[in-house]
Amino acid sequence: MNVQLGIQRFNPENDAKPYWQSFLITQVDPAERVLDLLKYVKAHVDGTLTFRHSCAHGVCGSDAMRINNLNRLACKTLVQALARPNTERVPIRVQPLLGLPVVKDLVVDMDPFYEHYRSIIPFLVNEQEAPGRERLQSPEERAIIDDGTKCILCACCTTSCPSFWANGRYVGPAAIVQAHRFIFDSRDTGAAERLAVLDRKTGVWRCRTVFNCTEACPRDIDVTRLIGEVKLAIAQGPRRAGRVR
Amino acid sequence: MQTHVFDAVIVGAGGGGLMAALHASRAVSTAVISKLHPLRSHTGAAQGGVGAALGNLEEDRWEWHAYDTVKGSDFLADQDSVDILCRGAVEAVIELEHMGLPFDRTPDGRIAQRPFGGHTNNETHQPVRRACHAADRTGHMILQTLYQQCLKNRVTFFDEFQILDLVTVDREVRGVVAVEIVTGEVHVFHSKATLLATGGYGRVWQITSNAAALTGDGNAIVLRNGFPLQDMEFYQFHPTGIYGMGILITEGVRGEGGVLINGLGERFMPRYAPTIKDLASRDVVSRAIYLEIQAGRGIEGKDYVYLDVTPDTVNRYFKLDGKRNPDGTWRRITGADIESKLPDIADFTRTYLGVDPVRQPMPVQPTAHYAMGGIPTNVDGQVTVDEYATPVPGLYAVGECACVSVHGANRLGTNSLNDLLVFGRRAGAHMAIFCREASLQLLPADPAARVKARMDQLRSGKGTVRPAALREHLQRVMMQHVGVFRVEAGMQQAVREIHALRSQVDDIRLDDRGHRFNTDLLEAFQTQNLLDLAEVIAAGALARHESRGAHAREDFPNRDDRNWLVHTLAFRRPDGGTELRYKPVVIARYQPRERLY
């Protein structure tokens, strides 16, 4: 299999604006990851190509990028998934995530994204004295927050959201998912504070149920559902919303 | 160049670094420097669980955990440290739960636990449920929880700063030199105490479960600064990596009942470990797989075997093994159990192999996984420099880059995460006390001179060698000659080849000569680190004339306690060669004896 790999390049040190560069890579195993191709180019063709990556199996969240116009992790996207039937050459186009400033090539400045994450009080709030052993939590209570705890903060969701593209002050799906994980944790007492943050103009109400986030999530989190539950929690109080499932 | 002053500087933001930061920052000014954003650290990849004898599902005691750990280590672990680990693990897991870690739960609401390789009830010798888990993303949850707590406690982070050197004066450490990746600017961090928690170095090998960032930077920097590394020849190959890719399939799969099957369709582990079979310790299972493959019993004669967790197979073997629940009914699993207890594993095999673990077996092979060796420390995380365990004031190490030593010649599954927590906490607390008493020493004239010179040299180099070519060559050599089984001739060849590769380091040529986010330059530094570590690994392995734990020699197949019940200390000589010295093992309650599973 051959791959025509187009990469959007931009190094502010030298370039006035982004441009596309294309590499023909031959003899590609269909089961290779897009990340493997990028690593190959960097190691053997052009060492200036710059992208983040680490774990190479979809758990660290470093290599979120836009591949053939969809946000995904390069390490979880196999070439065969991008191939069209009966074509010799697989066209692959790789771009940085939309909505965050580009630092260089495929690397974006994640600070605004982390800023939103920090704004939702992303830690357990419980000032009561802890018991000697673990706090008890039933498997059912634990199941409510399960989905949100899978989030690796890769930013695939937030940077696929039209509301975020239009207004970067929107906290975005990832931050809401992280908030959900605490709001509905039976051990947490900080829900009211978090809901207040998310009830602001930059909060959940900017979500227009477009579902791009849910489709983009490489961890298969039902992002829009979690956002919906937070909306309900604001409207009806956290307790009721927890049961609407 | 910028200079920052903190009481304590912590390098590395995996579980080890963050735990230390949390405890140090309660008392003294603390900075955490990490080349990856903390949430990208490889602790997040840990799957199966963290070991602690909570006894939530059946009787368990920390002393049993300690004995299992010592036995797993092939008696090379220091038993005083092991006691601290196993007692401390219980407390540490509870502490994490209080911090909000979403552990899976038992029906009565307590932390859920599963069996793991080498963890037993010392009376019945049967596997015991000791691994506390949050599905198969326990490490991810630990990393997130610790990072959340650090945010809560306003720890100062320097994200995407890679350290390149220590600042030392007369073998006293006064800080670190780092480069801010996004700008390429050099920063000096001036501190009273410095802690290294830079993780493992699986990237020395070709097939590995380790992330690209795991290049052993901390270890190599320490070595180059004249400090020793301990037990580097002991490197664990995990038995079940995804075939050809090395991605880890947690031992939790076998904990849930999965079995290993060879090309004849036979479950072969009972031949190697009659009592606990597929849940023997990792070195034993990896060797068994190799031997099966060598004997032509790989799947279709190739170099892999199957890991089978399909409910049909598992339930059949539960019956054959007489495995019952506490209430007397047969133990059983269903497809839904696999989906809920091992969701990530199912996702990996579906994504990368197109294999559905509920219906099909997974092709696996051993993968380079965990460094038992590392920077020698005492139980407070202080780095020690000689056979007498003399600590260097102000230098600390914890986590996979360190060697306390609780893992000896072979680590048990779940014993790294608790190591991070228990010794991270101790080191953080010790640093806080140290910093309150110590005063800030002066920096030398230009602390970053060496680093800047090397960077200039790399940026202007006119050589011909791509760092990636060196790295890939090294990884092949190490996989072939310093892997699961080792022989004299192979290792000698490895030493020669590593030497030749090291001599090419000055001939490196970079494409990227800029300053902004120059990963080409940083990878060159990392490649050099891998080469430096490979050299001491091979030297230590060549010298050790016995088989112990993960160090298995075909030419010396037996353990030799008379001559080799010692820790290796490897020093870099001024001429570039390696000097080996040896340090006694701390033996307390458990006398070495033959290891049977």
Place this chain on the structure above:
Amino acid sequence: MCSFSVAWLEGLRYAGKQGQWSWVAHRVSGLLTVAFVTTHVLDSTLITFFPKLYKKTIQLFKHPLAAVIEIPLVGAVLYHAVNGLRIAVMDFRPAWWRHQRRSSQVVQVVFALLYVPMALKMGSGVLAGLRGKRS
């Protein structure tokens, strides 16, 4: 954050699924609905203030060209209403996210069922009007 034009250009190139296109359609039909409603508010204001002008305007609306514009406008209002219901349902029953792709399709079908006859009726009215004029 990025410039508005880049957001639009690259955003429209994003290969989102039904959800994204329903959203785009909802926005566009929303704008058209605003236009529709504004015109009607304006023309009904005329009744009180400028009755004569009002009559003229109504005459204008009877012009075949106006009817041709009216058909898509009615479509927009209808789509906006039906899709708006879908969104409201999604907001009240987050657990139904699973059916989101199908829900967009349902909206399309319901819309088509209501709109096609309506448009045909309106269209034939226009044609009849035209024919009537000619004869």
